[in-house]
Amino acid sequence: MRYLILSDIHANWEALQAVRAHVRRKRYDQVVFLGDAVGYGASPNQVLSWLRELGPPPVMVRGNHDRVCAGLDSAEYFNRYARDASAWTLEHLDERNLEYLRALPEGPLGLTDEVAVCHGSSVDEDTYIFSAYDAQLAFDGLPHSIIFFGHTHIPSMFMLRENNGRHTLKVRLLTGRRLVLDLEPESRYLINPGSVGQPRDRDPRAAYAIFDADQRRLYLYRVSYRASAARRRILAAGLPPVLGDRLLYGA
Ligand code: ZN
Numbered sequence: 001m002r003y004l005i006l007s008d009i010h011a012n013w014e015a016l017q018a019v020r021a022h023v024r025r026k027r028y029d030q031v032v033f034l035g036d037a038v039g040y041g042a043s044p045n046q047v048l049s050w051l052r053e054l055g056p057p058p059v060m061v062r063g064n065h066d067r068v069c070a071g072l073d074s075a076e077y078f079n080r081y082a083r084d085a086s087a088w089t090l091e092h093l094d095e096r097n098l099e100y101l102r103a104l105p106e107g108p109l110g111l112t113d114e115v116a117v118c119h120g121s122s123v124d125e126d127t128y129i130f131s132a133y134d135a136q137l138a139f140d141g142l143p144h145s146i147i148f149f150g151h152t153h154i155p156s157m158f159m160l161r162e163n164n165g166r167h168t169l170k171v172r173l174l175t176g177r178r179l180v181l182d183l184e185p186e187s188r189y190l191i192n193p194g195s196v197g198q199p200r201d202r203d204p205r206a207a208y209a210i211f212d213a214d215q216r217r218l219y220l221y222r223v224s225y226r227a228s229a230a231r232r233r234i235l236a237a238g239l240p241p242v243l244g245d246r247l248l249y250g251a
Helices: 013-023 044-053 064-069 080-092 095-102 132-140 227-236 241-249
Strands: 002-006 030-033 115-117 146-148 156-163 166-173 178-182 188-192 206-212 217-223
Touching: 013 044, 013 206, 013 217, 013 227, 044 080, 044 095, 064 080, 080 241, 132 156, 132 166, 132 188, 146 206, 227 241
Parallel strands: 002 030, 115 146, 146 188
Antiparallel strands: 002 206, 156 166, 156 188, 178 217, 206 217
16 A cells, blocks of 8 residues: 655645646555645645545545634634634635535544554644654554654654664654655654645755555655745735745745
8 A cells, every 4th residue: 555645735736736746657545644734825725625526535634724724723822924824714715625624633543553644743733743752752642653744844754663672762854855765664653744835844845755555665755846836826815925935945
């Protein structure tokens, strides 16, 4: 089984289009989405319609922006720009897309006995996994050996190795246009494929992954897209200009 793993699209249609074109000749059986379809970007209806019409339907969990943009939670803990964008999104969503957004399940979700997915962390969809400590809590929260997560928008991997009762936890940032990683059978992994629509690792290219579960092989890709067009759309929508500018720098 091969999974196409997408996270944090954030209503960026241009980035999603580039990823769709890039995977056209790649093999995968199932799309897995780690949350934050909307928020920040100016194309929430296009992104949600695409997810809705995918066949077979994607396995997905909601993100914190999905929850707030759907009107299921207040935006009080968001910064000003995220708050403005969530209000704009809720105002502009079609009825069917709003309904779809409201129905997205909260993670974590088991994909198989081995693999699970979540938005922030296995213990809470709003929690970020940046440090080894955050990762340890996330490992403790689920029995699965491979956990995919999003939310930080940083392609990264935490590897937990257990040797004669001794634990070592390694952190690795996943950079570059194409990366292939073979996962060790005895180790546990937390993996963030990066963000499709709002990368924050100073690489503005859209990020995604394909995971071959049978071979335990992970492919990570970065794809150039017309960030300036996504930015123009954000400006034309009257969203905060900073949300467009940051796309140019991947910040
Ligand atoms: Zn996000």
